[in-house]
Amino acid sequence: MSSREDILNSIRGIQREPKPLPDVPDFRMNSDLVKQFTVSLTGNKAEVMDASAFESWIKTCGMNRIFSSVSGYKRLSTVTLPEDPHDLENLQLAILEGQFGVAENGAIWLEDAQLPHRAMPFITEHLVLVLSKERLVENMHQAYEKIGAAHSGFGLFIAGPSKTADIEQSLVIGAHGAKSLRVVLV
Amino acid sequence: MNTQTPHIGLFIPCYVDQFYPKVAIATLELLEKLGCKVSYPLEQTCCGQPMANAGYERDTVGTSRHFLEIFGEFDYIVAPSGSCVLHVKEHFPPISGMEKTQQEIHDRIFELTEFLTDVLKVEQLEGAFPHRVGYHASCHGQRGLRLASSSEMHISPFNKAKKLLENLEGLEWVELSRTDECCGFGGTFSVTEEALSIQMGKDRLEDHQQKQVEILTGGDMSCIMHLQGIASREGSPMKFMHVAEILNQATR
Amino acid sequence: MSHPQAAAEFLKDQVKAKWHDETLWFVRDKRDRISKTIPEWENLRNLASEIKDHTLSRLDFYLEEFEKNALKNGIQVHWAKDAEEHNRIVLGILQKNDCQAIVKSKSILTEECHLNPYLEKNGIEVVDTDLGERIVQFLNQPPSHIVLPAIHLKKGEISELFHEKLHTEKGNEDPTYLTQAARIHLREKFLKAKVAITGVNFGIAETGEFVVCTNEGNADMGVHLADVHIACMGIEKLIPRRTDLGVFLRLLARSATGQSVTNYNSHFRSPSPGKEIHVVLVDNGRTAQLAREKFRNSLKCIRCGACMNTCPIYRRSGGFSYGSTVPGPIGSILSPGLDMKKHSTLPFASTLCGSCSDVCPVKINIHEQLYEWRQEITKTHGELGKSLSMKLASGIFKSPLAYKISGNLMRSALKNLPKSLIYHPINSWGKGRNLPETPEMSFKDWFKRNRP
Numbered sequence: 068m069s070s071r072e073d074i075l076n077s078i079r080g081i082q083r084e085p086k087p088l089p090d091v092p093d094f095r096m097n098s099d100l101v102k103q104f105t106v107s108l109t110g111n112k113a114e115v116m117d118a119s120a121f122e123s124w125i126k127t128c129g130m131n132r133i134f135s136s137v138s139g140y141k142r143l144s145t146v147t148l149p150e151d152p153h154d155l156e157n158l159q160l161a162i163l164e165g166q167f168g169v170a171e172n173g174a175i176w177l178e179d180a181q182l183p184h185r186a187m188p189f190i191t192e193h194l195v196l197v198l199s200k201e202r203l204v205e206n207m208h209q210a211y212e213k214i215g216a217a218h219s220g221f222g223l224f225i226a227g228p229s230k231t232a233d234i235e236q237s238l239v240i241g242a243h244g245a246k247s248l249r250v251v252l253v
Numbered sequence: 254m255n256t257q258t259p260h261i262g263l264f265i266p267c268y269v270d271q272f273y274p275k276v277a278i279a280t281l282e283l284l285e286k287l288g289c290k291v292s293y294p295l296e297q298t299c300c301g302q303p304m305a306n307a308g309y310e311r312d313t314v315g316t317s318r319h320f321l322e323i324f325g326e327f328d329y330i331v332a333p334s335g336s337c338v339l340h341v342k343e344h345f346p347p348i349s350g351m352e353k354t355q356q357e358i359h360d361r362i363f364e365l366t367e368f369l370t371d372v373l374k375v376e377q378l379e380g381a382f383p384h385r386v387g388y389h390a391s392c393h394g395q396r397g398l399r400l401a402s403s404s405e406m407h408i409s410p411f412n413k414a415k416k417l418l419e420n421l422e423g424l425e426w427v428e429l430s431r432t433d434e435c436c437g438f439g440g441t442f443s444v445t446e447e448a449l450s451i452q453m454g455k456d457r458l459e460d461h462q463q464k465q466v467e468i469l470t471g472g473d474m475s476c477i478m479h480l481q482g483i484a485s486r487e488g489s490p491m492k493f494m495h496v497a498e499i500l501n502q503a504t505r
Numbered sequence: 506m507s508h509p510q511a512a513a514e515f516l517k518d519q520v521k522a523k524w525h526d527e528t529l530w531f532v533r534d535k536r537d538r539i540s541k542t543i544p545e546w547e548n549l550r551n552l553a554s555e556i557k558d559h560t561l562s563r564l565d566f567y568l569e570e571f572e573k574n575a576l577k578n579g580i581q582v583h584w585a586k587d588a589e590e591h592n593r594i595v596l597g598i599l600q601k602n603d604c605q606a607i608v609k610s611k612s613i614l615t616e617e618c619h620l621n622p623y624l625e626k627n628g629i630e631v632v633d634t635d636l637g638e639r640i641v642q643f644l645n646q647p648p649s650h651i652v653l654p655a656i657h658l659k660k661g662e663i664s665e666l667f668h669e670k671l672h673t674e675k676g677n678e679d680p681t682y683l684t685q686a687a688r689i690h691l692r693e694k695f696l697k698a699k700v701a702i703t704g705v706n707f708g709i710a711e712t713g714e715f716v717v718c719t720n721e722g723n724a725d726m727g728v729h730l731a732d733v734h735i736a737c738m739g740i741e742k743l744i745p746r747r748t749d750l751g752v753f754l755r756l757l758a759r760s761a762t763g764q765s766v767t768n769y770n771s772h773f774r775s776p777s778p779g780k781e782i783h784v785v786l787v788d789n790g791r792t793a794q795l796a797r798e799k800f801r802n803s804l805k806c807i808r809c810g811a812c813m814n815t816c817p818i819y820r821r822s823g824g825f826s827y828g829s830t831v832p833g834p835i836g837s838i839l840s841p842g843l844d845m846k847k848h849s850t851l852p853f854a855s856t857l858c859g860s861c862s863d864v865c866p867v868k869i870n871i872h873e874q875l876y877e878w879r880q881e882i883t884k885t886h887g888e889l890g891k892s893l894s895m896k897l898a899s900g901i902f903k904s905p906l907a908y909k910i911s912g913n914l915m916r917s918a919l920k921n922l923p924k925s926l927i928y929h930p931i932n933s934w935g936k937g938r939n940l941p942e943t944p945e946m947s948f949k950d951w952f953k954r955n956r957p
Contacts, residue, residue, distance in 0.1 A: 071584040077792040078565040086562040089555045091748050094545045107765055153696055172765035185777060186729035189722045207751040220775035227768045229722040233637035235660045236528050237680040242636055243688060244722025270948045272941040277948035293952050308883030396859035405863035407546035435817045439856025444933035448513035451937035452821050482938030
């Protein structure tokens with residue numbers, strides 16, 4: 068017997084009473100989404116800015132290996148998209164578009180469509196996510212309602228810069244992934 | 254069942270009977286002061302908790318049956334111990350032929366403070382106790398019987414003992430930095446994990462000491478026996494009283 | 506070493522033990538504060554518990570659903586009955602891809618299966634990429650906590666270790682500096698690895714996808730740069746629907762570290778073109794635990810570690826004192842199911858205070874299961890339990906008074922214990938505690954005199 072059959076058969080052999088699957092309410096609160104989203108991201112050590120603040124930051128940030136896939140900011144790209152993500156090793160800044168954001172925790176949803184390479188938001192030294200103010204939901208329940216059954220090979224919530232507290236619980240930003248996250252709300 | 258003058262069977266845990274008779278006396282006197290008719294069945298013994306917690310619940314059929322036989326007839330059973338009440342409610346093995354009595358006792362046995370607040374509906378006790386009091390929540394009372402909201406949960410805060418104590422004239426209720434951490438008694442744990450047990454007790458005491466607690470109180474003498482044992486070894490001047498003693502003394 | 510011995514050993518370094526307690530309490534406190542900002546917190550715990558209970562009640566169905574949908578997505582699915590088969594499957598995939606070095610993100614399951622030593626024995630270089638896990642890997646230690654693997658170490662120790670392994674400046678203990686050194690060291694590993702291994706936080710039956718949560722981004726760094734992603738998943742990690750993730754992701758990070766969500770929550774559904782994703786579904790004792798009705802719901806665990814942070818025993822004895830892959834309260838109800846003899850002292854390493862059950866985001870009645878395991882263990886390893894009762898008897902009840910009692914009290918209380926035990930010479934009670942003063946008379950005697 069294969070292990071598959073073996074495992075499934077041993078489970079089938081166990082007497083279990085039926086337990087219902089509950090519906091999940093959406094626990095809506097009607098809070099100020101932009102305000103809550105900003106508070107959450109700031110708490111996650113990300114920075115929230117508007118378009119003009121971003122424009123002035125980009126001029127002074129001193130980065131020259133930039134890739135942007137965001138319409139409106141494509142002009143900022145200084146590198147062309149390589150075929151192999153390993154070649155992004157020295158990328159200083161990636162500017163990507165977020166699909167929508169979640170106010171309760173600052174998480175921003177991206178799928179393959181927003182990711183020229185799945186590795187890009189991780190391998191880049193710094194990350195900027197551009198997101199429309201209109202595309203905020205309150206909590207994770209609404210987030211999954213919004214994602215729905217849409218099929219993407221890969222999707223993720225990013226909620227802040229890469230961080231760790233593995234040394235004595237001291238928070239350090241910039242473990243393996245992006246050392247900073249800026250979120251541009253437009 | 255007559256709720257006006259209920260007939261109460263007083264259940265005094267074995268170690269309270271032996272080491273802390275004054276706690277039992279205070280419980281009896283307090284209940285009588287509040288208009289209850291209290292009987293103390295002399296044949297009562299240990300509830301069996303030490304054996305059950307050591308993994309021998311199955312060997313407690315005899316003691317459990319004995320308990321059910323003695324206490325089956327009362328309107329309520331009240332004990333100055335959250336831990337022993339929890340044991341009777343949750344950890345008696347099924348006693349064949351006594352299922353009904355077992356269920357009735359499960360529903361009618363109360364720890365002292367919950368009996369006062371939930372059954373007698375005491376809103377406020379008139380009395381004075383001008384001391385700085387730290388409250389040690391016994392885990393079995395707190396999380397087992399839900400005598401107080403536990404700090405882990407997101408529910409409206411409540412504490413049945415606090416409700417009774419805080420209105421006593423002159424009583425200063427001390428907020429601890431860790432409101433409901435275990436003292437490390439834990440029955441058999443206190444001897445099998447001696448080092449941990451002592452460390453936990455010391456840490457709990459330190460919280461009270463740092464808040465200048467004058468009298469440490471609680472609803473379970475087992476925790477207090479442990480804490481007092483450490484304090485007296487350290488030569489600490491802290492005093493220890495059961496909640497029943499404070500309430501009885503204050504309402505004298 | 507038994508738990509009591511290991512705990513006593515841990516407590517010898519009083520300063521470090523206090524630091525350990527306070528640091529983990531700080532994490533629990535953060536969890537308390539953030540959970541209290543969510544009005545529906547207790548509702549979420551109920552929902553999470555019910556979803557998991559339901560999933561376990563139909564686990565065979567959901568496993569098949571998951572497999573069917575994962576296959577449709579182009580994921581390769583493997584089944585492993587035990588640790589050994591799991592390890593063989595992983596090695597087979599590595600060999601097929603001619604892979605000599607892998608990167609691995611946090612997976613308690615692979616710890617449980619002892620995958621690292623197995624692969625190393627077969628000539629594969631394994632690099633754990635979670636910072637805490639890399640630190641303990643350098644030391645040849647297992648993680649001491651499932652979320653905070655290196656919580657037993659002070660920065661001075663890590664500084665010395667990194668000086669030796671990564672040639673950092675001697676004496677530089679700055680966590681930022683040390684983390685940066687690890688970043689540079691691990692980046693090189695990420696860029697070279699052809700295969701990356703991850704654990705799985707949640708497998709979703711209806712979509713055949715799985716979710717991996719990290720703060721460091723190490724799982725994603727590994728898998729997106731590698732050609733092959735192997736995800737090792739215990740069969741209990743399933744949930745039925747995507748919408749269920751809303752409940753679990755709200756609970757997980759808040760319970761684990763007191764943050765609102767982990768930084769990276771990656772949903773893997775199909776491999777990138779030209780790449781491979783493998784899922785290894787592992788039993789290794791889980792179906793046996795499922796068959797134990799009283800202990801079944803321990804399989805609801807989502808590995809947040811909150812029960813460790815809250816446990817007054819864990820905080821004061823450290824993860825290694827448990828001698829099991831998953832330490833702390835949840836480990837003490839899982840491990841006896843894997844090897845009852847080896848882990849027989851664990852269910853007794855508790856005061857049954859119940860904090861673990863109240864903190865648990867999926868409402869596992871951990872402390873009640875600890876009690877139940879005691880009942881089981883004494884059936885087969887009776888000596889242990891009996892000696893516990895003995896010690897209690899000799900400790901607390903061995904007072905002069907106990908011998909004077911004329912009534913039947915003590916006889917009844919101790920009637921299940923041999924008489925010789927009452928005279929047991931060990932008095933653990935009195936080592937650090939005084940006995941209560943003996944009153945003139947018992948309450949019973951007082952009552953007889955005063956209320957005739």
